[in-house]
Amino acid sequence: MNLRTCLQHAAADLTHAQVETPAQTARWLWRYATGAQTHEMLMAMGNEVASDDLSAFVRLVQRRCAREPLQYITQEADFCGLTFYVDDRVLIPRPETELAVHTTLAQIRRQKRADKRSVHIVDVGTGSGAIAIAVAVALDKEGDRTTAITGVDISAAALEVAEKNAQRHGVTERVRFTQGNYLQDYDAGRLGSIDIVVSNPPYIPEGQRERLQPEVARFEPPQALFAGADGLDAYRAIIRQAASRIAADGSLIFEVGADQADAVCDLLGALGGRPRVSVLVDERGMERVVAAELGWR
Ligand SMILES: C[S@@+](CC[C@H](N)C(=O)[O-])C[C@H]1O[C@@H](n2cnc3c(N)ncnc32)[C@H](O)[C@@H]1O
Secondary structure (H helix, E strand, C coil), X not given: CEHHHHHHHHHHHHHHCCCCCHHHHHHHHHHHHHCCCHHHHHHCCXXXXXXXXXXXXXXXXXXXXXXXXXXXHHCEEEECCEEEECCCCCCCCCHHHHHHHHHHHHHHHHHHHCCCCCCEEEEECCCCCHHHHHHHHHHHHHCCCCCEEEEEECCHHHHHHHHHXXXXXXXXXXXXXXXXXXXXXXXXXXHCCEEEEEECCCCECHHHHHHCCHHHHHHCCHHHCECCCCCCHHHHHHHHHHCCCEEEEEEEEEECXXXXXXXXXXXXXXXXXXXXXXXXXXXXXXXXXXXXXCCCC
């Protein structure tokens, strides 16, 4: 079989499995399986395919037909201009979560302008470490040497991935990872109060399980997705636990799901300290991040 026919068969299988952009995916998987550059693939369209290449390609096509996300197949996901290692122990970092990173960096600058010497950030539900590590890399570039970051996750398996990513991006000295049930195990007496809590927690209501794309429902860790009947359980827990652990002038930054911003703003009201709460909109016009600055009079 020549390469053109081979790609056509793969595209037909991918179409049947309802994978988006099947022809493009087939070409992409071929290049990934064989290491060929685009021009090499195009020039080889009429050539017979080698059996080793064919079997490697077919295995990948089968995985994608089962709706395994491309990022798990390649074990890489781009986030904030960095390439993260991912596998099915962690949620694949999403582009919309970059807004939580930018908001965190803005809050660090605000707190530093207010003469705070060192800032301690906790990324709650760190998963692959995407938020914590992207913030750390940006701080390194800015020459900030004092801000410290802790990533917390309940999943020991996810934390192994986060550690690997911290090594990959050279931030093991600034970011430390610890296992815990949100902030429950954070001992503010020993570690000091937290200046910034940032979190992209699980926020999908249980009832929406059936409506998810197969890529998400079949492959991403359920613990990273679901948070009770209304999807707000994680926000409730983190805000309750943060109350006694956050600095009087601290900030909380949450990524929120569709139509959750108002409810999360209400939950933040329970913190006291007259928080100044804002809702930030992502590039698609969705309310995506809720940020609360404490200590406003
Ligand atoms: C939506 S994922 C976010 C991952 C990563 N921060 C990101 O933005 O890509 C939520 C994460 O919260 C973690 N998680 C779920 N329940 C938790 C709990 N009770 N305590 C700490 N982490 C939890 C999951 O293991 C998962 O890694």
